[in-house]
Amino acid sequence: MHPISPETAPDLDLRHHGDAEVRGLGAQLTDLAVNVRAGTPPQWLRERIADSLGTLAAYPDGRAARRAVAVRHGLPEERVLLTAGAAEAFVLLARALRVRRAVVVHPQFTEPESALRDAGHAVERVVLDAAGGFRLDPRAVPADADLVVVGNPTNPTSVLHPARDLARLARPGRTLVVDEAFMDAVPGERESLACRTDLPGLVVLRSLTKTWGLAGLRIGYVLAAPDTVAALERAQPLWPVSTPALAAAEACSTALAVAEAERAAQETAADRTHLLARLAEFAEVAAVGPAAAPFVLIRLPNAAAVRLRLRALGFAVRRGDTFPGLGPEYVRLAVRDRETTDRFIEALKQALS
Structure with a gap:
């Protein structure tokens, strides 16, 4: 675990994401590259979104959705900011905050670093x-860093860091950004910091994309101190979140929706156990664990060639070499149902032989 300065950080394609693996070929490939839950959005959510279309002549009003998110997390409304996906939140943070020393903990989702660099900030990497x-050792983060970004559970490693370790990173004068985009896919949302109001500088990001299948709608939110929320809100354009996205945010924050997400998380955990058991059949495949997210990171020889063979066999997987801290021997796999996993395992046998 070591810091890498901006001058020595290797150049990577930080804007490569899983959707590039299936773009234009989605119908021809079984998608294990994108981490959106299969079979979503559910019908009831589609209907709620469709019902909102009759009000498109009016400008979006986010008050009800903001209130619903606040209630869902037991927070006052002034600690909630709705965004056009969690990715927008990274851009807002990069533009609105005065940052002297920014540190991003890798491997993780690459958009935070991209947004910071685009805004003119030098970015240091702490590579696990x-x-x-x-695993994160809080002592590896420079003490004078005034912006720290870490994912939990982390994409692409599927590692769930203990909340106590993340809390040790919080201190006056520092903004601690915890990307919890996949936390609602963790049973019980254990290790979440979303409801914490006692940690100075804490900013928690959430996404509704993954569990509810809303990547095309763009909806997420920020949970932070009121002054931070106000600063980010000033950096937003007017009406940044569409009426259908607001309807989705409100609908997905109800007690019934949270309970449904919990059931989905339990199912995903069982499906992940099955995937890991099948992967263990291969002596040459090593899975990073314990995995906690709806995806698994594996290491295998000749991964780039295997990925292309899998594609020819009808399966798209996510390359790992665009994530800082990983290399060409890594591949990320989305967790799917057992039947899909078993078909994938048969394809993997062919790709490795």
């Missing part, structure tokens, strides 16, 4: 070691 299971 594979030998340590990509």
Whole structure:
């Protein structure tokens, strides 16, 4: 686990994402590259979104959705900011905050670093070691960093860092950004900091994209101190979140929706256990674990060639070499149902032989 300065950080395609693996070929490939839950959005959510279309002549009014998100997390409304996906939140943070020393903990989702660099900030990387299971040691983060970004559970490693370790990173004068885009896919949302109001500088980001299948709608939110929320809101354009996206945010924050997400998380955990058990049949495949998210990171020889063979066999998987801290031997797999996993395992046997 070691810091890398902006001058020595290797150049990577930080804007490569899983959708590039299936773009234009979605119908021909079984998608294990994108981490959106299969079979979503559910019918009831489609209907709620469709019902909102009759009000499109009016400008969006986010008050009800903001209130619903606040209630869902037991927070006052002034601690909630709705955004056009969690990705917008990274851009707002990069533009609105005065940052002297920004540190991004890798491997993780690459948009935070991209947004910071686009806004003119130098970014240092703290790269977690594979030998340590990509686990965070808070002592590795420079003490004088005034912006720290970390994912939990982390994309692409599927590592769930203990909340106590993340809390140790919070301190006066520092903004601690915890990307919890996949936290609602963790049973019980254990290790979440979303409801914490006692940690100075804490900013928690959430997305409704993954569990509810709303990547095309763009809806997420920020949970932070009121002054931080106000600063980010000033950096937003007018009416940044559409009426259908607001309807989705309100609908997905109800007690019934949260309960449905919990059931989905439990099912995903069982499906992930099955995937890991099948992967263990291959001596040459090593899975990063324990995995906690709806995806698994694996290491295997000749991964780039295997990925292309899998594609020819009808399966899209996510390359790992565009994530800082990983290399060409890594591949990320979305967790799917057992039947899909079993078909994938048969394809993997062919790709490895």
